[in-house]
Amino acid sequence: MNSLKSHVIKRIFAVCTVLSIFLLCAMILGLSTGSSGGEILTGIKMVFSFFTDDASHDAMMQTIIWQIRFPRVLLAALVGATLSLGGLVFQALLRNPLAEPYILGISGGSAIGAILGILVGLSRFPGVAGTAFIGSMGTLALVLVMASGQTVLKKDSLLLSGVMVNAFCSAVIMFLISLTQDSRIHNILFWLMGDLSLAEMNQVMILAATVLPCFLLIFCLSNSMNLMLLGKEMAGSMGVNIKAVTIILLVTTSFMISSTVSQCGLVGFVGLVMPHLLRLLLGPDHRVMVPACIVGGAGFMVACDLLARTLPQHGEIPIGVITAMIGAPLFIFLLKRSKS
Amino acid sequence: MSEEKKIIAIEAINLSYAYHDNDVIKNLSFAVPKGGFFIIIGPNGSGKTTLMKVLSGIKKPEGGNLNILGKAIERYSRKSLAQTVAMAPQMTSVDFPFTVREIVLMGRSPYKGLLGFDDQTDLQIAQQAMAFTEVEHLAERKLGQLSGGEQQRVLIARAICQEPEIILLDEPTASLDLAHQVRVMDLMEQLQKEKGVTIIMVSHDINLACMYAQCLLLIKNGQIVSIGPPDQVLNYETLEQAYGCALLVDQSPLGNYPRITLVPKRFIKSSLVDAYLKNKSSKNSIFH
Numbered sequence: 001m002n003s004l005k006s007h008v009i010k011r012i013f014a015v016c017t018v019l020s021i022f023l024l025c026a027m028i029l030g031l032s033t034g035s036s037g038g039e040i041l042t043g044i045k046m047v048f049s050f051f052t053d054d055a056s057h058d059a060m061m062q063t064i065i066w067q068i069r070f071p072r073v074l075l076a077a078l079v080g081a082t083l084s085l086g087g088l089v090f091q092a093l094l095r096n097p098l099a100e101p102y103i104l105g106i107s108g109g110s111a112i113g114a115i116l117g118i119l120v121g122l123s124r125f126p127g128v129a130g131t132a133f134i135g136s137m138g139t140l141a142l143v144l145v146m147a148s149g150q151t152v153l154k155k156d157s158l159l160l161s162g163v164m165v166n167a168f169c170s171a172v173i174m175f176l177i178s179l180t181q182d183s184r185i186h187n188i189l190f191w192l193m194g195d196l197s198l199a200e201m202n203q204v205m206i207l208a209a210t211v212l213p214c215f216l217l218i219f220c221l222s223n224s225m226n227l228m229l230l231g232k233e234m235a236g237s238m239g240v241n242i243k244a245v246t247i248i249l250l251v252t253t254s255f256m257i258s259s260t261v262s263q264c265g266l267v268g269f270v271g272l273v274m275p276h277l278l279r280l281l282l283g284p285d286h287r288v289m290v291p292a293c294i295v296g297g298a299g300f301m302v303a304c305d306l307l308a309r310t311l312p313q314h315g316e317i318p319i320g321v322i323t324a325m326i327g328a329p330l331f332i333f334l335l336k337r338s339k340s
Numbered sequence: 341m342s343e344e345k346k347i348i349a350i351e352a353i354n355l356s357y358a359y360h361d362n363d364v365i366k367n368l369s370f371a372v373p374k375g376g377f378f379i380i381i382g383p384n385g386s387g388k389t390t391l392m393k394v395l396s397g398i399k400k401p402e403g404g405n406l407n408i409l410g411k412a413i414e415r416y417s418r419k420s421l422a423q424t425v426a427m428a429p430q431m432t433s434v435d436f437p438f439t440v441r442e443i444v445l446m447g448r449s450p451y452k453g454l455l456g457f458d459d460q461t462d463l464q465i466a467q468q469a470m471a472f473t474e475v476e477h478l479a480e481r482k483l484g485q486l487s488g489g490e491q492q493r494v495l496i497a498r499a500i501c502q503e504p505e506i507i508l509l510d511e512p513t514a515s516l517d518l519a520h521q522v523r524v525m526d527l528m529e530q531l532q533k534e535k536g537v538t539i540i541m542v543s544h545d546i547n548l549a550c551m552y553a554q555c556l557l558l559i560k561n562g563q564i565v566s567i568g569p570p571d572q573v574l575n576y577e578t579l580e581q582a583y584g585c586a587l588l589v590d591q592s593p594l595g596n597y598p599r600i601t602l603v604p605k606r607f608i609k610s611s612l613v614d615a616y617l618k619n620k621s622s623k624n625s626i627f628h
Contacts, residue, residue, distance in 0.1 A: 008457050097435055223456035227446055231432045236398045238502065239422035239450040284436040287455055 008287050015282060015292050023077065023299035030073040030302045031065050033310055067201075073302055075199040075207070075263065076319075080270055080301020081294040082211050082260045087271020088293045089218060089253045092225040092286060093246060096158055097276070098334060101257050102268035104162040108169030109139025110258040111266050115176050115188055129210075132258035139165050140254055191265035194320025196305055198264075207263050214256040215294055221245055222286035229284070267301075267320045269327020274300050276334065347374040347409070349506050349538040350395060354404035357387075357394050365391050365562035367404065372555070374409070374505070375536045377529065379543050379553035383583050387562035388542040389430075389510055395540065396427045396508050409505060422450035426504035428495045430511050434483050440494050441479040444470055447501030469501040470494075473527055489520030496527065506538040507531070513545060521545070525552050546600050550574055551592070558582055574598035588613075 032043025046061050083101065090099040090106075101107045113135025117128035146161035177188060224245045227235040232242050274297040275289065282288050301319075304326075308319045348371045355368040365387040372378045380388050393399040394406065397413055406413045408424060416424065426447070434443075447469070448462040458466075470476045473493040483491060492512055499507050509528070513521040529552055532539045543549040549556065550570035558565040558573050560582045566573045576589045579600070586603040607613055 008455075095435060220454055223449065223452075223454065226438075226442075226456075227449060229434060229436050229438070230443070230446065231429060233393065233396075233398050234427065234429055234432065237396050237422060237425070237427035238446065239419040241418060279437070283442070284438050285442060287457075 008285070011282075011285075011288050012291055015288055016295055019292060019295040019299060023295055023302065026299045026302040026306065027073050027077065030076070030306050031069050033306060034064065034069055071199040071201045071204045072196050072305070075196050075204045076301045076305040077298035078204065078207055078211060079196070079260045079264050079267060080274075080304075081215070081298040082256050083267060083270040084274035084293040084297025084300070085215065085218060085271075085290065086253050086257045088275040088286070088289055089225070089249050090271070091275060092229060093249055094158060095229060095231075097279075098159060098272070098331065099162075100269065100271040101253075102266065102271065103159065103166070103331070104143050105139045105165030105169055106136050106143070106254060106257060107261055107266050107268065108166050108173070109142075110136035110254075110261040111192065112169055112172050112176070113138075113258070114262045114265075115173060117262070118184065118188060118191075119176065119180060129259050129262040132262040133255055136254040136258040136261070137251075139169065140250060190318060192320075193318030194265045194267035194323070196264050196308075196319055197316070203263060207259060210259045211256045214252045215290075217252055218249065219287075219290045221249060222290045225249070225286040226284075265318075265320065267323050269323045269331065270297060270301060270304075272331055272334075273323070273327045276330065348372070348407070349374040349376065349409060350540065351407040351410075352395075352404065353406075355391075355394060355401050355406060356403035357390055357399060357401055359390055359399075365394065365559070368559070368562070368564060369404075370557060370564065370567055372538060372540060374538055375532065376538055377532050377552055377554045378538070378540045378557065379549040379555075380541065380557045380559065381543055381546055381549055382559040382565070386560045386582075388559065390562075391559070392427070392508050392510050392540075392542055396425055397421050398427075419450045422502065422504075424504055425506045425508060426499040426502035427508045428492075428499040428510070428512060430514060432495070437482045437484065439480050439482055440470070440475055440486070440497075441466065443483055443494055444475075444479075444497045444501050447498040450502060465503065466497075466501050469497040472500060472531070473497040489516050489523065492516060492520070492524055493527070496524070500531065504537065506540065509539070509541040511542050511544060513543065513548065521548060528552070546574065546579075547592075550597050551594070571596060571598055574600065 028044060028047055029040070031047045033040055034043075046058065046065060050062060050066070086106075087100045090101060090104060091097050093099075110132035113131035113133065114128050116135075117131035120131075122128050122131065143158070143161050143165055146157075146164070173192065177185060180188065224235070224240045227238050227240050228242070228245070236242050274293055278289060278292045278296050282292055301323075304322045305319055308317045308322050311317060350372040352371070353369050356364070356366050358364045368391065380391060382388050390399065394401050397416070408416065408421070413421065444466045445458055445462060446456075448458060448465065449456045452458070452462070467476070470479060473496050475490060475493050475497055478486060478490060478494070483494060486494065496507075496509075496512065499509075507528075512524050512528070516524065525548060528539050528541065531537045541549075541553075553570055555568065556570050556573040557567045558578060565582045566578045574589060575598075576587065579587060579589065586605075586608055588601040588603060589598050590601070591597070592599040603613065
């Protein structure tokens, strides 16, 4: 009978194992493919030769794999994990399956902060991350104020507020860009569409150190998120400290999202695609969904980055374009379905 | 009667709460004995729901004292309060596809750690709660797929799963059809009689309420109009004072329970009502 005792824990392990295999495969593919050419199979061999200490390994290729591709793949994984977890948290807090940092304008707000930081000439970390955080908290406050006064933050009013905040953010961003005359324009523009190409190992490590504790904190609150889906008052009557949990989740999520935005720019819809896909497969229990979104989101983003790098003959597509092309149609489909 | 009756489950002393200047409660004082069936009635905006939120600890009273099982509510921790008082709200829509079992199991969270992993006991208690409200067969279905009556029984099972001494229900029969209304009320009575749980309920259906309640609390504008056994509270003077509409009060064919009949405008001063009044003592009706 003890088998039932850890029913949820078992599910978490099973789900994480499967998704980790997916993530690992995506990462190996991500390491072995790239613009420097070569067959995929040789690439994979190259990756493994590092571990087997194969004498035949190509030093040049090894440098490319471990100095250039590895940080990028890691960054993609971290960004994907953060954004899909961010989406999941917002969906739970606002009790709205369509909520997502990008759609709500939170990402846009941190982008304004980040661009201001870049223009002033701050370093990526902590300077730009800090201004991005301030920007995201500002827009978050704005969205919440606009949507407040409604009973449970009505779906449409929340999405509409988000659309308006987003429109406003875009205007501010365009304004900032129009003021900029030098080469920074190109950087900013590319960054706005989501850009993982600037990944450096030490930056990635700092990002990891920033977001991993956030993941843990959110996992600890995952059961409270379950209860809050029944309504704040119900959760309160089951012993959840609603105010504390809400504030911790909002601040933690905004913090980790602005950290990633400051590293890689705006990547939309990841927070919509992954939680929905996983919820469809695994059900809504956040104790399972939080780890699943972290690992699954990471794998999804690494795969999207792989597409971004390999689809075009020359150069690469901004990753935000790929995620939006997948995510926006899904959003429309979900909106249509939730209306019926 | 028994020893248990003397224990007070909820004692409100001069309880007050203001809320955007409306839907307030003012200086409410009353006591609900342990194991009692207590129903709060009153017109819209009289403060019933606010009162329930204050009683459940969701809203802090701005004035007065509230004792639960003889202990001031502030002295309870969140968890111990949740182990004592459970709440079944008005129908909530849940946009996330939780199964019935998952929802009922959430009632165990006041007894569990941060992540709320369930053990065998939790699963058993949830199973019993589902059996009690007859939703066992729906355990693996999603809440959103169920009918209103089934959803309400699931939410009640969740409250039972919390193993509270006191259950607060906010209009549990609203939007249910006749059969489901009686079924939910019978369930609550069974819970009160068999398990000694104190039931406190807000209801709009006075006829149904007076068949079950041991004590009725009639409030208007946040103040007590009348409190006591149904046959004392439900006379036309008090009802007229509270609701301000034309109605007849007579006796239910099922026994010594008051029965309210609302009188549409076209019947006021009609020969039908006159004939009725001649038969009955006119004390029991009100027209204006």
